[in-house]
Amino acid sequence: MSDQTSPAGGALPDPDADPGHYHLRLYVAGQTAKSVAAMANLQRFCEEHLAGRYDIEVIDLMKNPQLAAGDQILAIPTLVRRLPSPLKRIIGDLSNTEKVLVGLDIRAKDDRP
DSSP states (O other): OOOOOSSSSSOOOOOOTTTTTTEEEEEOSSOHHHHHHHHHHHHHHHHHHHSEEEEEEEEEEOOOGGGGTTTTSSSSSEEEEEEESSSSEESSSSHHHHHHHHHHHHOGGGGGO
């Protein structure tokens, strides 16, 4: 995971390249307990449910507050699923796996064929 340092509006991965690939953006504000928990929970969740099919962009709004407007961020931490479409948002520390699965529209491993 790396912090977003380029201006908003950078090119997103081509959605037609891999429709099963998830482009996730996590908005945080510094290294607060909730921000750190959200980053750890997201990393764990992705490794467990999306292994090899995701990329995470962490945006620290303490460093780049202007980037909040692009995804209409009103609370932090907020996770935004940019791809696959449609865009989805989850607010909180991402500790509730079921809520994250539903929010990102992902079926649990046990539910997959």
